[in-house]
Amino acid sequence: MSVEGGEQERHRLIQAALAERPFATVKDLLDVIDASPATIRRDIAKLHQAGVIRKVFGGIALPEGTPAQRRHAKPFEENRVLNVDAKTAIARVAETLCRDGDSLIVNGGTTCFIFAQLLARRSLKIYTNSMPVAASLWESGVCHVTLSGGELHREPGIVFSPGVAEPDVFASKFFLGAQGIGPSGLMESHPLLVRVTERLAQRADEIIVLADSSKFDIRARYPVLPIARISTVITDARLTEAQADMLRDEGVEVIVAPDRATE
Template identity: 25%
Template structure:
């Protein structure tokens, strides 16, 4: 097996399982542990995984964000619920921004319910879903494509956003601590911040696992957002911090509980 093919299969294993040991990977491909180490070094250098003691992981850490394909599978039902509520906040005729996140991407297929719309996005999944859809004026932000984030970033993306204005921006972050949002990647943060500046108002979309977590880089104070939308029950400590900071939290979990009562 060619090294590039083996490394792709290593990624396939990690996308399915989240983590794997060097010993198991060596046995799976009938190669030496040293060969696996070299494969993991190359994949880590590309930002696709992180090496841990005795193996590798694709799961998020304070310094590492997971591959888009892995994040898309995590909390999928909750993200769909968040996406549906987010779409309910949009009115026909508005201009909206969707960021690169899997939660914002889940909104794309629902936007036909509120056409006509203008959609600005760097999210390749959203671009693919909305291309050629009647009633949707799609403005696809160019830039350097990131396979890991399945979106476009960099100077070209930033400059395009600076020339645009929108009614609402929908963004996500990988971690929320207290009343602040964080992310592991500086380039991603740069584009998200410009999206906030380019919109009259913004909403933060975050599944409940994002709360009380840390990531390397500060993104924004939560009071910059109209509200934080989540789909699950967060801890009392996280809820208290938001209340003390006068941050509005909208939980689809609470709404579903009320509707079923």
Template identity: 30%
Template sequence: MSKKSVRHEKILAALDRNPALRVNELSDEFGVSSETIRRDLAVLDEAGKISRTYGGAVRNVVFEPGLAERLKLQVRERWEIAEAALSLLDGVDTLFIGGGSTVLHFARALRRLSRPLYVLTPSFSVAMELSSNPRMRIMSLPGLFDGSEGLVHGPDTLAAIGKYSAPVAVLGVSGIDERGASGSFIAGAQVYSAMVEQSRRSLILADALKFDKRALVDIATWTPNIHLVTDSHPGRALSEAIKAGNAQITVASESK
């Protein structure tokens, strides 16, 4: 392990012990310059292990081990999808945001916004990610917590969603096929379907590995209010199904 990697691990351990440590304190503790610590924090922030704060950082808490493992996959593709989705939100002031690895990348991109934004989410990780931006007001939806997915669900969650409407919902899914988008977590898929119903437009974030796969529960069919944001063009049959439903597609590499 390199000296830098060792220092990164020690920084994470130090933040576990004391989340209020500042850059100058970390610099003194590890005997390196403040600029070196800032570069270290930038790397750890990009990797999703911390959240930067003014003058320091806080350690990110990951509740769901399955999500933590998925965050290591398709990182470049998912980050490009997140950036492309962010570019579609001009003028939007309220969002439903789901959970999952691609959506958590989106939350990390979203927290850079400098304008006010109201967010409703069933995901603890998304809520924590966005909470570092003081311009964002976060409503963490009520419900039963599922630790494997880091989401709340159940009657209370669905009832809360039904009380609100938003211009846009941003969701991740398990499968994309000719019928639409689907999810493997039954209770989570019900929450996402409710968000689709309560929003005027839904951005479905999915990398190409989800194409031509069908998960257990339908979330959305291809309709004009559905917008797929992905990293590459679907195959002919899937593209034609999306077009037939008057849904939209944004391919990240073409949106730059």
């Protein structure tokens, strides 16, 4: 096989790997491509430059906005580097809704992770099913933390087992994200996240969704909660009027986080 032909075959295999999953590491690619890590990284750089794939922290992913990319839920480590400015602005607004002494439920997800970091030094009680959230609060926080029991599901970073009873916890506010938001409500691609969210939604006075505007373009597989169950959605300034009206028509309060670049 010629050098050029070998490169074309490697590129084909890299793209084929992303047809089966939304994210792949160099180690994953070494399992299917007979080449050195350095060669694979050069291939990744070329495909990224051509817009065929996207380099992200820890590996590669599908390009943003492609139909295939929209169908998949991203692993926590990949998702945490996307739309960081919008997520941070949303998290800052969410923090202002919390009063010292509150009992909160903070679900998994990267926006909730940023939000939890802002709460770390507050006088709050936080229940979470997110290993990254719990680890961050343990390392740098003083707030009271209760972690869900069960098995660790590494890709979403969630701790959950169907046979493990949830602690007897009740919260004034339940903060969560979603893979997608549409007329059918909150949506996820993993059935596990549906079960987790349904159980926790019964244990809070208010349900507050932290979701950047890109989530309104995603149609995931499983409906989680109907729009009418949501109290508030905090999002960014790229939300369209039609999307905002969809929420408001169901009685949802819409809070748009300020764009720090235009403040």
